[in-house]
Amino acid sequence: MNSKSSKPKHIIIIMDGNGRWAEQNGLLRSAGHKVGVKVLRNLIEHAVKLELTTITVYAFSRENWQRPKKEIELLLDLFISSLESEVKDLHENNIKLNFIGETDKFSKKLKKSMSESESLTSNNSKLTLNVALNYSGRWDIYNALLSIIDDMASKKITKNEINEELVNKKLSLADYDEPDLLIRTGGERRLSNYFLWQIAYTEMYFTDILWPDFNVDQFDLALDWYAKRQRRFGKTSEQIGENKNA
Numbered sequence: 001m002n003s004k005s006s007k008p009k010h011i012i013i014i015m016d017g018n019g020r021w022a023e024q025n026g027l028l029r030s031a032g033h034k035v036g037v038k039v040l041r042n043l044i045e046h047a048v049k050l051e052l053t054t055i056t057v058y059a060f061s062r063e064n065w066q067r068p069k070k071e072i073e074l075l076l077d078l079f080i081s082s083l084e085s086e087v088k089d090l091h092e093n094n095i096k097l098n099f100i101g102e103t104d105k106f107s108k109k110l111k112k113s114m115s116e117s118e119s120l121t122s123n124n125s126k127l128t129l130n131v132a133l134n135y136s137g138r139w140d141i142y143n144a145l146l147s148i149i150d151d152m153a154s155k156k157i158t159k160n161e162i163n164e165e166l167v168n169k170k171l172s173l174a175d176y177d178e179p180d181l182l183i184r185t186g187g188e189r190r191l192s193n194y195f196l197w198q199i200a201y202t203e204m205y206f207t208d209i210l211w212p213d214f215n216v217d218q219f220d221l222a223l224d225w226y227a228k229r230q231r232r233f234g235k236t237s238e239q240i241g242e243n244k245n246a
């Protein structure tokens with residue numbers, strides 16, 4: 001495994017703080033979410049310049065259904081309008097869009113926008129943007145369990161074949177490198193049911209900056225911080241053969 005952790009192959013982001021940003025600026029929470037989309041857009045442009053390959057953002061958690069109905073409706077409308085306005089640009093920039101999470105609950109219109117943007121961009125290869133919508137880490141894990149139980153019941157696999165590798169294969173993001181870096185904006189030091197299994201060795205960067213204020217310079221700071229980490233994966237520094245504090 002690569003211990004020299006200069007550039008993360010896979011970055012996962014919890015874009016938090018839109019509501020507080022809006023309140024601090026005397027605006028409605030919706031305004032914070034709208035600015036949040038623009039921030040993501042700028043960041044993706046920047047990530048392409050840096051030749052990063054995979055970014056996965058948390059756009060809506062399963063727990064977010066507990067928010068006021070009005071805010072949920074606004075967020076869902078914003079997802080549709082953002083897809084409509086951004087997908088062409090993403091495609092022209094050779095970016096692949098992929099959604100993870102349970103989509104059943106969404107409106108026909110949103111589901112259509114999602115599947116159309118996925119098929120339009122499916123062969124793009126510069127950067128993959130995974131968007132977690134109606135996602136939660138626990139949901140991901142129990143889904144993997146259900147799938148393994150089904151495979152056993154239909155005799156596709158035996159108990160002896162159940163191992164970490166198989167669980168990995170059943171989870172969202174199975175096709176991507178394990179997340180190297182987590183960035184959470186907005187001041188909280190928690191995961192809020194984002195990836196659980198997949199983050200066993202993810203480096204975690206927390207910043208108090210609210211998502212609408214998060215810019216490319218802030219992003220570069222997170223990358224600089226990441227580049228200084230020594231990823232040991234259970235080994236000693238000596239085994240890794242580098243001591244960054246020396």
Ligand code: IPE
Pocket residue numbers: 015016017018019020021059060061064075186
């Ligand atoms: C994150 O910002 C966006 C979503 C959860 C959809 P918030 O809306 O959670 O903003 P705060 O945390 O209330 O400031």
Ligand code: IPE
Pocket residue numbers: 014015016017058059060061064188190192
């Ligand atoms: C996490 O933020 C979910 C997203 C950013 C989509 P929340 O604002 O929902 O997290 P909590 O409720 O503060 O833990």
Ligand code: MG
Pocket residue numbers: 016017018186
């Ligand atoms: Mg929040």
